[in-house]
Amino acid sequence: MDDTAKLFIGGSRNPDDSLNKAEYLELKFGNRHGLVTGATGTGKTVSLQILAEGFSKAGVPVFAADIKGDLSGIAMKGEPKDFLLKRAEAIGLADYEFEQFPVIFWDLFGEKGHRVRTTIAEMGPLLLSRLMDASEPQEGVINIAFKIADEAGMPLLDLKDFTALLNYMAENANALSSQFGLISKTSVASIQRALLVLEQQGAEHFFGEPALKISDIMRTANNGYGQISVLAADKLMMNPRLYATFLLWLLSELFEELPEVGDPDKPKLVFFFDEAHLLFDDAPKVLIERVEQVVRLIRSKGVGVYFVTQNPLDVPESVLAQLGNRVQHALRAYTPREQKAVKTAADTFRPNPAFDCAEAITNLGTGEALVSTLEGKGAPSIVERTLVRPPASRIGAITDQERQAIIDKSPVLGVYDEDLDRESAFEMLAARAKQAADAAAAKEKKDDAEASAGSGWTLPGFGTDDDNRGAAKPRRSGYQRETVVEAAMKSVARTVATQVGRALVRGILGSLKR
Ligand SMILES: Nc1ncnc2c1ncn2[C@@H]1O[C@H](COP(=O)(O)OP(=O)(O)OP(=O)(O)O)[C@@H](O)[C@H]1O
Ligand SMILES: [Mg+2]
Numbered sequence: 001m002d003d004t005a006k007l008f009i010g011g012s013r014n015p016d017d018s019l020n021k022a023e024y025l026e027l028k029f030g031n032r033h034g035l036v037t038g039a040t041g042t043g044k045t046v047s048l049q050i051l052a053e054g055f056s057k058a059g060v061p062v063f064a065a066d067i068k069g070d071l072s073g074i075a076m077k078g079e080p081k082d083f084l085l086k087r088a089e090a091i092g093l094a095d096y097e098f099e100q101f102p103v104i105f106w107d108l109f110g111e112k113g114h115r116v117r118t119t120i121a122e123m124g125p126l127l128l129s130r131l132m133d134a135s136e137p138q139e140g141v142i143n144i145a146f147k148i149a150d151e152a153g154m155p156l157l158d159l160k161d162f163t164a165l166l167n168y169m170a171e172n173a174n175a176l177s178s179q180f181g182l183i184s185k186t187s188v189a190s191i192q193r194a195l196l197v198l199e200q201q202g203a204e205h206f207f208g209e210p211a212l213k214i215s216d217i218m219r220t221a222n223n224g225y226g227q228i229s230v231l232a233a234d235k236l237m238m239n240p241r242l243y244a245t246f247l248l249w250l251l252s253e254l255f256e257e258l259p260e261v262g263d264p265d266k267p268k269l270v271f272f273f274d275e276a277h278l279l280f281d282d283a284p285k286v287l288i289e290r291v292e293q294v295v296r297l298i299r300s301k302g303v304g305v306y307f308v309t310q311n312p313l314d315v316p317e318s319v320l321a322q323l324g325n326r327v328q329h330a331l332r333a334y335t336p337r338e339q340k341a342v343k344t345a346a347d348t349f350r351p352n353p354a355f356d357c358a359e360a361i362t363n364l365g366t367g368e369a370l371v372s373t374l375e376g377k378g379a380p381s382i383v384e385r386t387l388v389r390p391p392a393s394r395i396g397a398i399t400d401q402e403r404q405a406i407i408d409k410s411p412v413l414g415v416y417d418e419d420l421d422r423e424s425a426f427e428m429l430a431a432r433a434k435q436a437a438d439a440a441a442a443k444e445k446k447d448d449a450e451a452s453a454g455s456g457w458t459l460p461g462f463g464t465d466d467d468n469r470g471a472a473k474p475r476r477s478g479y480q481r482e483t484v485v486e487a488a489m490k491s492v493a494r495t496v497a498t499q500v501g502r503a504l505v506r507g508i509l510g511s512l513k514r
Pocket of ligand 2: 044045046068
């Protein structure tokens with residue numbers, strides 16, 4: 001096999017400890033997903049690092065969350081330390097060289113990397129509900145909110161927009177309910193409280209514009225290496241739900257945006273999902289099913305998803321079954337649950353007659369793993385006990401200065417660093433309220449003068465009516481058609497919607513399809 005078509009993972013050992021053979025991950029199966037598991041300190045992050053290095057070197061862009069900051073070392077050239085050289089020798093890695101990899105640092109909070117944002121509209125009702133841990137009635141209201149905004153072409157960009165829309169919904173609950181379904185004021189109020197909490201937790205940084213463009217995490221550097229996007233996630237991890245929702249959103253964006261490519265020679269992007277258990281921890285069944293579906297389907301878009309977690313039991317069976325490339329580090333087996341995890345992990349491998357899988361898992365050394373990858377026509381290889389290769393880049397965190405220097409010469413420098421606040425729901429609703437008030441005042445005057453019929457407030461027709469919007473006429477339901485001013489507002493809204501430039505169709509995880 002052509003050496004450039006595979007990624008070197010390490011050297012496997014015979015039961016007598018002698019070197020057996022080189023273990024690879026074939027790039028053409030890189031989109032068949034993977035799993036890196038193991039107890040703390042067993043070598044998961046370094047395994048992620050060498051996989052990311054290998055993909056980058058093959059020209060494949062990588063996205064990875066950096067939970068503890070220790071993945072950042074991938075941006076710096078490694079140093080020929082003794083234990084690294086020894087390991088290289090032990091596994092027969094003759095041409096061990098040190099190098100740095102092209103990294104773009106990202107950070108939702110904009111402190112340790114470029115800002116990454118999305119809009120409320122792009123996140124969609126399903127993930128937003130998950131983010132807020134919404135109850136069923138609350139989720140119903142959130143769905144209605146999106147429906148109202150989508151139909152009116154009212155951009156929901158940030159939390160402020162969403163709050164404004166909720167206020168509007170609460171004020172006009174009765175009238176809107178007849179059009180869109182029940183809007184309970186209690187649910188609206190509880191969503192508003194949840195939004196406040198989110199805001200305090202820093203989610204406000206995450207919602208807004210400029211929103212992350214997928215193309216910016218799919219770059220290659222001048223030397224042909226895939227850019228490695230490293231998301232600073234240490235602070236983010238203090239809000240695990242935000243962390244998990246963000247990564248899910250990204251996954252769903254990739255899924256909705258990328259074209260079908262079938263099975264490419266190498267992946268278009270590899271996505272590492274560290275602390276993957278957070279994705280599934282008390283997630284509603286419907287969400288787990290959708291994630292399972294996205295993971296299954298994203299493969300044909302050329303995206304490989306690699307879950308990194310301590311325990312294989314953290315990943316639902318239906319997802320686990322799709323993860324073709326496996327690196328299993330040591331697990332402890334003291335408690336029954338741990339023993340079960342060891343057994344599960346062992347049972348998922350194609351057994352090797354030379355050793356007992358379950359026993360090996362409890363005996364693996366640091367940076368040693370049971371490895372099985374897809375080979376031939378896509379069947380899993382026989383599991384091998386493998387000493388993972390030493391990385392070419394630095395192990396461990398970089399300094400703040402080193403990080404800043406990389407940020408300062410990043411290919412996306414200046415693109416995301418400033419907030420952009422264009423006209424959206426907040427401004428539109430404020431303008432609408434003012435115009436309604438003005439119109440009401442004008443009308444009152446007119447009514448006084450003419451003593452004409454028609455009373456009550458005016459409900460803006462949200463994109464459903466397109467006939468002549470002249471004078472106010474009474475409606476079946478008792479409320480009035482929109483006023484001229486509101487019609488004008490609506491056309492403004494439509495223009496803005498066109499500027500957004502996409503049909504409001506939502507995908508599997510509820511994010512916008514383009
Ligand atoms: N392939 C390897 N080559 C050389 N050293 C390694 C390798 N894998 C692990 N090590 C050594 O083991 C240490 C711990 O590994 P690592 O940080 O990857 O563990 P971890 O499983 O990610 O731990 P945690 O769960 O705490 O994040 C590394 O700092 C490094 O010194
Ligand atoms: Mg780690």
